[in-house]
Amino acid sequence: MKRYFSHMVTTLLAGACLVAASCSKSDEGPKIPEPNFPDAVSQSVEAGGTYTLNIEPNQDWEISVPTATYQWFWIQDGSQKVSSKIGSAGKAQIVIGISEQEEFDQNRVCEVTLKMGSQSKVILTLTRGTLERSLSIRTCVIDADGEFTYNPDSETSGLSYLYQTDPATNIGLLWPEGRMGFMMPVLVEGNFNWAVNKMPAWVTSRVTVGNAGERVELLLMGNAPAYPLDGDEDKLVLIDTDNHEKSFEIGITIPACRDIFKISDFETVSKFNAKAEYYNTKTSSWVPGSAMGSIMGIDGSKIYVFSEIKQQYGEPYLSGDAEDIAWITVTEEPWDATSEGGVVQTRKVTIGTAENPGDARKGVVVALPASEAAKITGPDDIIDQDVREQYKQYIVTTVEQEASPGSIQAADPEGMAEVFAEFKKLSKMEWPMEGSWANIPDGYKLTYTKDYSWEESYLTFSREYTDYTVYGFDGPYDEPLAKENCWITVEKTAKGVIIKMDPSKNTKPGSEGENEASIVFSDAAGNFAVIYCVYDPDAQIGGGDENYEVKFASSGVSGAALEAITADNYQQIAAQYGFDEGDFRESLGMNIVLYALIYTQAAPANAELEVTSTQNIMVMPWGLEWLTYEPLSSTRLLISMTKPGATDPAYGMVQLLKGEDIKCIIYCKPTF
Template identity: 50%
Template sequence: MKRHYLHLVMSLLAGACLAAASCSDSDEDTKLPSPNFPEAVSATIEAGGTYTLEIEPNQNWEVSVPTATAAWFWIQDETQKVWTLRGSAGASRIVIGVAELDEFDDTRVCEVTLKMGGQSKVIATITRGTLERGFSLRTCKLDQYGDFEYGDSETGLTYSYNEGEAESIDLTWPEGRTDFSMPILVEANYDWAINQLPEWVSTPSVTVGKPGTKVEIRIQGNPSAYPLDGAQDKLVFIDKNNLDAKVEIPVTIPSCRDIFDVTLDKELKFNAAAEIYNSMNGDWSPGTARGSVKGIRGARIYVIAEVTDRWGNTGLSGDEADTKWVIVEESAWDEELVIMDRGFTVGTEVNQGDARTARIIVLPASMAVSDPNELFDYDIKEEYQPYVFATLTQQASPGPIQAANPEGMAEIGTLFEKLPSTHWSLRELEVDDAYKLTYTKAWSNDPEATLTFERDFTGYKCYDADCQPLSDEQNWLSVRRVEGGAIIDMDREDEGYIVFYDAEGNIAAVNCLYDPNADIGGTDIGFAYPEYVTGATLEEITSGEYYEQYAEYGAPIYHLTYEGETTNAVMNVPTYSSFMAQGDAESWLTAESYGPTQIYVNMDSQTAAEGVMFLYGANWNVVMVIICTLNI
C-alpha cells in the first residue's frame, strides 16, 4: 500500500513536470515585438488650429497631453475634447486641438506622449503661435480752409480720416474753432487704453477701446497749459493686459504766442443820446457794440479820437481827456487760461457837442504800447493800420432844430446834418448852432423834409452863401409852417443861409444847398456779401438805352444779371418801403425783403427773361430801378 501510494505521487509529479515543460514552450511562441514609436516631430499651430499625427503602433497604445496645458491643447476625439486616448495596434490618426484664445506675449507648448509596451515617448511638441498686436491710428482730413472734414452716413463716423496711418498727431486751431485739437480714429486687436499724454493735452472723454472696434477720439489742448512756444511730446497707448506693451505716437502743438483774432463791426454808429444804430433794423436802440479778442494775456484795446483845434485843424489824440467819451469795458481775464477769447463792449457818453469820431485799435501782446499816442503821427502808423478794427462815429447834439424823419429824408434825396461848432458861419451869423440842409431833387421839400424846433421861431432872415443878407428880389429861400414844424423851400440850385429867431434872439442857422449832384451819403448800393456771390453781377447804368428810359424817375438805375444757379445775391439798396415788378414780369420776378436797406431778387423762369423791379419810398417815389436779366 505504501509502495502504491509512492508510485502515485511520482506519477503526479512527472505529469506536472511535463505540463510545465509544455506551457513554457507555448509562451516563447507568442512573445510581443518591441514598441515601434514614431519619430518625434515639432510644429507651431496658430490659435484655433489643429495638428494631425499619423501613427501605426504595433501594440496597444495610449496617447496623452498634459492636463496642465488643458486650457490651450487637447486631443480631439470626434466631437469630444479629451486629454488621454487609447487604442490597439494598427494605423491611427491623432488630432491635437489648439484653443482660439488670443494671446500676444506667452508662448504655450504641449508635449504629446505615446505609451505602449511599458514604455513612453514624446512623439510631438506642439507650440501655439502668439498673436501679433495690431494697432492703427489715423488723423482727421483737413479741408481747403484748414478745418476738419466731416464724415458721412456710409462710414457712420463723425469725421473723415486720412487713409494712411499717422506718424504723429499735430494739433491745429482752425478758424472759427475754440481750441487746439485733432480728431483721431483708433483701432486695435486688443483691449487698449491711453496711458500717458502731455500736460498740455486735456484728458479725452474716451480713453479705452475693445478689440476690432473703431474709436473716435478728439485730442484737445489743455487751455490752462498751452505752451507759449509750442511743444512736442507723446501719446502712449497700452495693452490693458500687458502694461509693458506700448505704442507711442508723437503729438505736437504749435506756438500760441501769435494766435490773435478780433471780432467787431467795422462801423459803429451812435446818436447823441448814446444809442447804437442797428443796420439790420434801421433803428437806434440803447446799448453797446459787442466784440471779442482772442489771444494770450497782454492784448490791449486803444481808443484814438479825432480832435479839432480852435483853428479848425483836425488831428488825432490818445489822451484820456479826448477819448473818455468812448466807453470800453473788458471781461476779466481768466487766470487759469493761457489763451482767452475775451469779450468787450464799446459805447459812448451822451454827446452835448459836435459830432465826433474815434478809431478802435486792438493790438496783440507782442505789439502793445504803453502810450496810445505812439500809434500815430499825422495818421495811424502803417504798422498799426491792420489793427484798426472799427471806426466809431457819434452824432452831434441835435440842438434846437432836428429832422422829423431822417430816414424819410433819405428817400426824397434830402440830407440834414449839424455843422461843427467851429464852422465860420456861426461867428458871422451870431448863432450858437448851425445846420446844413441839402436838396438833390425837385421833390426834396416833400413832407419828409419837415424840421422840428425845440424853441418855436417867430421869424427868419435869409442870407447868401457868404452870409450877406438877401434882398426880396434876390431871395430864393422861404419857410412854410406845417403840422409839427416847418419845411424850407428852395426855388433854384444855389446856396444860402436862413437864420431863425424869436423874442430872445437868434435860435440857429441853416445852410441851404440845392445841388442835384451833391453826395448825401446813404447806403452804398451793391451786393451785401460780394465775396460769397456766385452766378450774379450788378452794374450801375449811367448812360444808354436803359438810362434814357428810366432816368425820369431821378433814382439810381442798376442792371442785375443772373447766370444759372445764383447764391448769396442779397443787395444793399436805398431805404425803401415797398417793391413791384413792372408789367408781365410779375409772373416770374419777385423779391424778398431783408430789412429797409436790403433785398434779394428772385428770377423764377424756365427760360431766359428780362424785366424791371422798382423800389419805392414811403410816398411811392421811386428810390431805385433794377433792370433784371436772367440768362439760362
C-alpha cells in the same frame, strides 16, 4: 539485464523531457509584437485651429495631452473635448484642438503622448506662437477751410469725424477757425487693451483707454494753462494694460501761441446815435447798450482809442489825448491770472459812447497783440494823420456817432429822398456860424432839386418857434427879406412844417444865380436854429459819386469776395472772372462806382454789405431770377445768388441809384 534497464531508463528520461517540453510551450501562448511608434513630429499651429494626426498602432493604445496644457490644447472626440483617448491596433485619426485665446508674450507648447503596453512616447509637439501687437492711430481729415471734417454718417458709424486712410506718424494739434483752443481728433484701433500712459502737460483728453478690437475716438485738446509760447514737440505713449512693459509712442506737436491774436464779433463800423444808443444790424434798430466782441491773445495785449479831430482848414487827424477820446468808453474783461486762466485767453470787450450834444463824431479803436504792444511807447506811435499802415490790421472797429439832431428834424427822410430833397444838420466846420448868428445852437441845410420837392419834406420842431426871419444869399450880412411875396415861405401843417421854394420869385439870387437863402427861427429865449435853403436842380442828394462805398458789414466773411473795380484793375478783374471789359470801361467813363461781388458758395457767411444808400436798387438784366437782394436798412444790403440756369447770363448787376442816376453797380457772379 543491466543493459536493458539502462536503456529503459534512458527512454523514460527522454519521454519525460518531451512531455516537459510540450507542457512549457502550451503555457506561454502567442507572442506580442513590439510597439510600432511613429516618428516624432514638431509643428507650429495658429490659435483657433485644429491639427489632425494619423496613426497606425500595432497594439491597443492610449493617446493623451498634458493636463497642464489642456487650457490651450485638447483632443477633440466628436463634440467632446478630452485630455486622452484609447483605441485598438489599426489606423486612427486624432484631432487636436487649439484654443482661440491669443496671447502676446508667451508661446504655448503641447506634447502629445502615445502609449502602447508598458511603453509610451511623445509623438507630436505643437507650438502656438505669440500674437504680435498692432496699434493704429489716424488723425482727422482737414477740409479746405482748415476745419475738422465731420462724419455725415455718424449715427451709423458711431464716429464723429472722418479720419485719414493711412496711420499717422505724428499728431499735430491745430486751432481751427471758431474753435476754443488747440485740438486734434484721432482714431485709435489696437488688438490689445490699451491706455494712454503719458502725454505732454500741454495736451489732455477725456477718453484715455480702449479695448482690443474697438475703434476709439480721442479728442486731444490743448491744456490752455500749459500752452508753450513758442510751441513744442513731445511723445504720446500708450501701453498694454495687461503688460505695462509693452508700449507704443507717437510724436505730438503744438504750434507756437505767442503770436495768436484775434478780434471777433465787432462790426467794421459801430454806429451810435446822439443818445448813445447802438445800432443793432441784426434787428436794424437802435438799442441801449454797447458794441460787444472779444479779443483773443496772450497776456500783454493793449487797447488804444483815438478820436478824429476836424479842422476848418485842412484834413481831419486822429488824436489819442484823454480829453479828445473821453466820449468813447471801452471796457475789457480782466486777465485771469489764476492757474486755470490759460496762456491764451478770450476776453470780452465792450465799446460805447457818451451822449452827443454836438456835431457828428468819429473814433477808432485799435488792439495790439502783446508782441506789438511791447514796442509802443505811446499812442502817437500808432497814428500820424490816420492809423499807420502796419497797424490797420489791428483795428477793432471804427466808432461813428450821429450829431445831436437839435431842435429840428426831418419827419420822413426817406419820403424826402423820393421827391429829391434832403435835410441834414450842419456841423460847425461845414457852415460856421458867424456875425450875429455866432451863438445860434443849431444849423441845418435843406436842399430841393425839383419844383415839387417840398411835397413830402415835412420838418418837426422839438422847440416851438414863435417867429422866423428870412435872409438872402449873404446870410447874416444881408438885410432880412420881406415875408410877403418872398420866394421862401414857411407853413405849419398837421404833418409838420413845410418850407416852399419858388426860384421864379427870387429877386436877389447870388452873383452866379444861386437860389440860396437862410431862415432863422426864434422863440421867447432868442434865435435857436438856422436853416440854409438851397434850390439846385444839379445837386447831388446825399453826396457825390466819389463818396459812394460798398464794403462787407462785418469781419469773418467766408465764401464771398468783394473787389473795387478801378481804371487800374478793370482789365485784370474782367479776365479773371469772365466779365465784359467793355462794360467796365464804359461805366468807369461815366463816373459810376463799380464793384465785383463773387460768391464761391451759395450762402456765404457774414456777406452782408454796408453801402452808402439803399434808397433805389434794381437788378439787371430785367427778369433775372438767380440774383436777388434784400435791403436790411438804409445802408445795409444782402445780395443772394443761386446757380444760373443753362440759358441764363453768367453774371448780373445790382444797380444802386440816387434819384434817377446810377451811382454804383455791383457786378455779381456765382462760381459755386
